[in-house]
Amino acid sequence: MAYGQFAFIYDHLMEDVPYDQWVEYVKSVKDRYAKDKTDFSIVDVGCGTGEMTIRFAKEGWKVSGVDLSESMLAVAHEKSVQAGVAIPYFEQNMTELDGFTGSDCVTIFCDSLNYLQTEVEVQDTFKAVSSQLEEGGLFLFDVHSIYKMSQVFMNSTFTNAEEEVAYIWNCYAGEEANSVEHELSFFVLEEESGLYSRFDEVHYQRTHSVELYKKWLGEAGFELLSVTGDFSMEHLSDQAERVFFAARKI
Numbered sequence: 001m002a003y004g005q006f007a008f009i010y011d012h013l014m015e016d017v018p019y020d021q022w023v024e025y026v027k028s029v030k031d032r033y034a035k036d037k038t039d040f041s042i043v044d045v046g047c048g049t050g051e052m053t054i055r056f057a058k059e060g061w062k063v064s065g066v067d068l069s070e071s072m073l074a075v076a077h078e079k080s081v082q083a084g085v086a087i088p089y090f091e092q093n094m095t096e097l098d099g100f101t102g103s104d105c106v107t108i109f110c111d112s113l114n115y116l117q118t119e120v121e122v123q124d125t126f127k128a129v130s131s132q133l134e135e136g137g138l139f140l141f142d143v144h145s146i147y148k149m150s151q152v153f154m155n156s157t158f159t160n161a162e163e164e165v166a167y168i169w170n171c172y173a174g175e176e177a178n179s180v181e182h183e184l185s186f187f188v189l190e191e192e193s194g195l196y197s198r199f200d201e202v203h204y205q206r207t208h209s210v211e212l213y214k215k216w217l218g219e220a221g222f223e224l225l226s227v228t229g230d231f232s233m234e235h236l237s238d239q240a241e242r243v244f245f246a247a248r249k250i
Contacts, residue, residue, distance in 0.1 A: 033044040042105040046112025050076030057085040065089040096129035114205040126220035133249040148241040153180045179206035222247035
């Protein structure tokens, strides 16, 4: 499938995702811990089609986007041009982040970190992020909570039927603890034929306990600033579906 088609489907399915809330979260953390930083540089890792990256740039920040998918990056670049913002994009694995030394902030949002399959990959990512930040630099990320994995995703089926795109999304337990396999079947309306074409994808996600993330952050040279849930800056409830971490390089 051409990247333009896939991007249309991705953005279509993600159109209700609260990207602006992530921006507000970053602004809140920046105001609290880097308020005097006027020339703020941020690296958006796992940037996808650039929805959040472009919003960061519109805040006046110096932004770079990083993703493993060449196709996603091509779409992100085109969208940035259309939005009138100049953003460099880089195809990199987050475990081997390189070329951003001295950055003020690195973000890994929208549960991108949950696509890493092993504990070592998460640890390597934290170390790679640390190597790119200046002293005092911020590392902000979110992950699915164990509650969401076990109570929301596990053995669940989600469906959506719209005229242009429909999908069936089945969730099953993965092989590792706190992991889920997402089996998705998409049905996309082809404009020329008026018929639907189908394609299937399998996505694997894994999360870990808050305590493990804290431990790995410390080992990578970070001071933990806050652990909160579902975009709150104040608390983490037992039923939070998304856990937010804010850390500072020491």
